[in-house]
Amino acid sequence: MNAAQAGESLTRSVEDYLKTIYRLSDGRPAATSEIAQALDLSPASVSGMIKRLTEQRLLDHAPYRGAQLTEEGRRVALRMIRRHRLIESYLVANLGYSWDTVHDEAERLEHAVSDTLVERMAAALGHPTSDPHGDPIPAADGSMIEEDVVPLSELPAGVEFAIRRVGAEDPELLRHLADRGLRPGVTITVVSRQPFNGPITIRLATSEQVIGSEVAHHLLCAATEGSVA
Amino acid sequence: MNAAQAGESLTRSVEDYLKTIYRLSDGRPAATSEIAQALDLSPASVSGMIKRLTEQRLLDHAPYRGAQLTEEGRRVALRMIRRHRLIESYLVANLGYSWDTVHDEAERLEHAVSDTLVERMAAALGHPTSDPHGDPIPAADGSMIEEDVVPLSELPAGVEFAIRRVGAEDPELLRHLADRGLRPGVTITVVSRQPFNGPITIRLATSEQVIGSEVAHHLLCAATEGSVA
DNA sequence: TCCAGAGTTTAGTGTTGCCTAACTCTGTGG
DNA sequence: CCACAGAGTTAGGCAACACTAAACTCTGGA
Numbered sequence: 001m002n003a004a005q006a007g008e009s010l011t012r013s014v015e016d017y018l019k020t021i022y023r024l025s026d027g028r029p030a031a032t033s034e035i036a037q038a039l040d041l042s043p044a045s046v047s048g049m050i051k052r053l054t055e056q057r058l059l060d061h062a063p064y065r066g067a068q069l070t071e072e073g074r075r076v077a078l079r080m081i082r083r084h085r086l087i088e089s090y091l092v093a094n095l096g097y098s099w100d101t102v103h104d105e106a107e108r109l110e111h112a113v114s115d116t117l118v119e120r121m122a123a124a125l126g127h128p129t130s131d132p133h134g135d136p137i138p139a140a141d142g143s144m145i146e147e148d149v150v151p152l153s154e155l156p157a158g159v160e161f162a163i164r165r166v167g168a169e170d171p172e173l174l175r176h177l178a179d180r181g182l183r184p185g186v187t188i189t190v191v192s193r194q195p196f197n198g199p200i201t202i203r204l205a206t207s208e209q210v211i212g213s214e215v216a217h218h219l220l221c222a223a224t225e226g227s228v229a
Numbered sequence: 230m231n232a233a234q235a236g237e238s239l240t241r242s243v244e245d246y247l248k249t250i251y252r253l254s255d256g257r258p259a260a261t262s263e264i265a266q267a268l269d270l271s272p273a274s275v276s277g278m279i280k281r282l283t284e285q286r287l288l289d290h291a292p293y294r295g296a297q298l299t300e301e302g303r304r305v306a307l308r309m310i311r312r313h314r315l316i317e318s319y320l321v322a323n324l325g326y327s328w329d330t331v332h333d334e335a336e337r338l339e340h341a342v343s344d345t346l347v348e349r350m351a352a353a354l355g356h357p358t359s360d361p362h363g364d365p366i367p368a369a370d371g372s373m374i375e376e377d378v379v380p381l382s383e384l385p386a387g388v389e390f391a392i393r394r395v396g397a398e399d400p401e402l403l404r405h406l407a408d409r410g411l412r413p414g415v416t417i418t419v420v421s422r423q424p425f426n427g428p429i430t431i432r433l434a435t436s437e438q439v440i441g442s443e444v445a446h447h448l449l450c451a452a453t454e455g456s457v458a
Numbered sequence: 459t460c461c462a463g464a465g466t467t468t469a470g471t472g473t474t475g476c477c478t479a480a481c482t483c484t485g486t487g488g
Numbered sequence: 489c490c491a492c493a494g495a496g497t498t499a500g501g502c503a504a505c506a507c508t509a510a511a512c513t514c515t516g517g518a
Binding site for chain 4 (some may be wrong): 044
């Protein structure tokens, strides 16, 4: 018997740790210092929590080797991500939030909503598969389809692509992008690119834009249906 | 400078204490044991919290004499009650909740939502003044109009009244009432009443019902427009 | 291969908020 | 008018989580 299956509610802290470790682990274990930085805590605090979570079988941990989610830990993390993204979607669709302001609200609500409420919101939205930033919403069973995407900064010129996801939370950046019509679903073509990470010129349906490479990094794209496979 | 004005967030516990003490105080201070019973905590824990809240100027407390909200404490309590009732209203109106299931969900959400979200929900509902149970929703400035009501158990026979509020949280009782069409807004007339707290017969628009005095206690009524003042 | 610095863990504290056990106060009945 | 039941408080613990300071371990470069 483990904590989550026993229906014991995990604390907000625990949920945040697991979510963060999920985000940081890309196959490899997450380093203590990485986690500390992401959560704005001291490494010592993280070390302590890692120990507790390892005892609860939510993490696997070898000292000095970083931490990795167990199957159960991953389950919890994906549940939190599902909640977060569905809440963001709901707030944008029904309560007048814009994509640059939903994050903080969802961050708090994700720890408070019941499964029932999450599923009601999902149903009200027609069971969406991605959130306002284009990030995929894990299914209730924990499965998630991660589309292959390429940062706009690495796109070849002259080929049509669609923006799929915007990998950013910073409200200012998000507003900057929204002002320029750069959102998931929008079709773009790189016209030209300057060397040394210089600005990139792209064509949208009705305009041309010049954007910096920093910004272009956050625009994750995939080939459109119509383009060459 | 006090805690709430400084924008420091109060803990969930503190918010619950203040809300409970508001509910229990009817002019008089709330007894430690009353609070303990309401929150399902030991009297010792409550004593400790009362001390801390008194230091924070959220309560006035004379040892062995119970606790009372300060102006600031009342402000916090009313804010929580506003949140709770608006959340309940929103969930019932927009997310398929029924009045017997909303309480627990609202109980958790009220601590997590931002003022922005609460006000968006209020706006989406058209700024309602009462929740699904008929309880008045405090205004954003903390003002609340408490209508004078009389329990159905004490109503005179033969005069038309309207159910205004249902003073109960118990889901079973709420379902029992809903099944019989006994909700806020419904017009009723007491037909007869048996002595010794016996059952009461009431007439509704299209039916007659016999209800126990226990249940009748929770149905809070007021004279209808049309009836004699 | 060794060692310096980066990274990690341990040790010791503080806060919140809960508990039980033991004590103290209050008010009422005899 | 005083003792005693019961309400209220204090004392002492514990668990979760955070911190700083100090000790330890790992690794890469000379």
